[in-house]
Amino acid sequence: MxxxxxxxxxxxxxxxxxxxxxxxxxxHWELSGDVGVHDPTIIKEGSSWYVFSTGPGIQVLRSDDGANFYRVPQIFLNAPSWWKTHVPNQNPMDVWAPDVKSYNGKVWLYYSVSTFGKNVSAIGLASASSVGAGSWKDEGMVLATNGTQDYNAIDPELVIDANGDPWLAFGSFWSGLKLTKLDKNTMKPTGSLYSIARRTINDGAIEAPSITYRNGYYYLFASVDKCCSGVNSTYKIVYGRSKNITGPYVDKNGVSLMNNGGTVLDSGNARWKGPGGQDVYNSNLIVRHAYDAEDGGNPKLLISDLIWDSGGWPSY
Missing domain, CATH: 4.10.910 (30s ribosomal protein s13; domain 2)
Known part of the structure; x- marks a missing residue:
């Protein structure tokens, strides 16, 4: 061995x-500098890594060597007017769970605004020619929930399928994780809404979908159980896979993710509690936050390489 x-x-x-x-x-990458994040997403541009995360105006970290990170200016300095229209009680400038990816010559940044504990939420979109160039353009609202739907419009994830077509995965609690096809020009929904994962246990706690395609399978990673409680969080990362992007997704034991399935990838350890809010990058690495028991339970960035076994299942 x-x-x-x-x-x-x-x-x-x-x-x-x-x-x-x-x-x-x-x-597991050895990180230093400013690594305070929640719900991170990562992208590489040139020799630099950028991590976007939950926080005022969408927080951004940069690293020029993949090890030492430092904070750079947030994306939004002022709230677009449409935020308040769809989420009247949003905490001003509090932006959640962004997702950043390059597609068709642009960088697309999906994000959500919401009211904690309620499905009065909206997913928004910004675009830029590159992360380094900045000059982000507000592309407006992508989809919203007003409390009458059985799902929640947060935790967006841009997914590019094997044919090069864009999809959006999203969702938190209620009836679980959803998926919808996007128009290549507007990058906004154009098709049906599919259910891809659901929990009927632990108050239905499932969120933060991240889907990656590898060797004929779509792999769905999700966060389940209790988030946002520091060292008392029970958050963990689970996964399943499917031959089709719309599912059905099953775990290593063949249990459907629509029926409380999900093989555990990471449930934390003595130091790092409640890992989750993950993003899989190019199918070979995963970023997530976890609460540092050695630093008062503050959420911090973790990055690890994904290892795939002969059966096509991931681990660290």
Whole structure:
């Protein structure tokens, strides 16, 4: 086993060098600097990494080496007027769970505004020619819930399918996680709404979908159980897969994610409590937050390489 791991490490190091990476390749990245985040999403542009996260106007961290992070200006300095129209009781400038991806020559940034504990919410969209260039354009509202629907319009995730078509996954509690196809030009919904995961236990706690395509399967990662309670959080990351982007998604035991299924990827440890709010990048790494028991339960950024076994299932 040690010999196999050594060979794997050499191969990964060579691959990293070929790709111009200077970071030491390890399953869990060693991070430093400002790593305070909640619900992170990550993107690489040139040699720099950018992490967007929940917070005033959407918070942004940058790293020029994949190790040391520092905070750069937030995306929104002022709230677009439509936020208050759809979410009248939103805490001003409090923006949740962004998702950033490059597609069709632009960078797209989905995000949500909401009222805590209620499904009066809206998903918004901003675009830019590149992250580094900035100059984000408000693309307006993507979809909204006003409290009468059985789902919640938060935690958006842009997904590009095997044919290169865009989809939006989203959802939190209520009837679970949803998926809808997007128009390539507007990047807004154009098709039906599909249900892809649901929990009927623990108050229906499932949210933060992240879908990645790999070797003929779509892999759905989600966060389940109790978030946002510091070291008392029971948040954990689960996953399942499907041959079709619209499902059905099943876990390693064949249990449907529409029926409380989900294989646990990460349930935390003695130091890192309640990991979740994850984003999978290019199917080979995952970012998430966890509450640091050694620092008063503050949420911090964790980044790990995903390892895929011979059966096509992920782990760290």
């Amino acid at each position: 040690k010999r196999k791991f050594g060979i794997l490490l050499i191969v990964l190091t060579v691959m990293a060098a070929a790709l111009g990476e200077t970071r030491s390749y390890a399953a």
